[in-house]
Amino acid sequence: MAQRTASSPSVRGGGPAAEPKSDGAVVRDALGVGIAVGLSGFAFGVTSAGSGLTLLQTCALSLLVFTGASQFALVGALAAGGNPFTAAAGAFFVGTRNAFYGLRLSQLLALRPLVRPLAAQAVIDETTAVALAQPDRRTARIGFTVTGLTLYVLWNVTTLLGALGAEAIGDTSAWGLDAAGPAVFLALLAPMLRSTTERATAALAVLLGLGLLPVLPAGVPVLAAALAAPAVLWFHGRRLGSGHLRGGRSGEGEGRSGRPGEDAR
Structure with a gap:
């Protein structure tokens, strides 16, 4: 497989150049992600059918919407007895993050x-x-394309199979399949939480979601959990600001007294 050459444009500005990556390695990574997440479409199909949506409606959601978090938010709100317009609004706001990705x-x-x-x-x-x-534009295109195609095809196929098998499975809540999709996303997200700020954001989002679940309508706790990110960033910024302020005052004190060990004039 061809590797990135020295003339290939890097997708990361500044800093040391990223290590070259073969096309085969990119494809393997993309297939792994696409297959792992695509299989959870079965859980969505079962959950959607169990929420009262028809086979056509369930498949249309995966074909046209194609964003798992929004789809699960929609059918979850409907299953809990939420208003269809409220459920759709919640799903829409959950999916707005994709605009920033774009x-x-x-x-x-x-x-x-x-x-x-x-x-x-x-x-x-x-x-x-x-x-x-990916380290450069060419491999980024390969990763994006392979992941997108694999996930789109597999997600829609497993959605159809899940919806068709919903009647045979029976009560989806008894099997816990409604939690399979979110569990997959959490499993993919967990290894990426490396810094203290990221872990604090995730922990606060969980606390907000679970804490507000008994008191807010279905779908709203998910939206409220999104407030964890700006809250943690604000607190982190305050801490950094306080640290710089203390450092500045310390420096001013040294300036008045001269070098360390020297008597102040």
């Missing part, structure tokens, strides 16, 4: 205008993560 990927991938509408359908968490993990 802004970053449009610069990274630099696709032709005719290709962009098709690529926009595949702008989701997994394709964005795989694309951003």
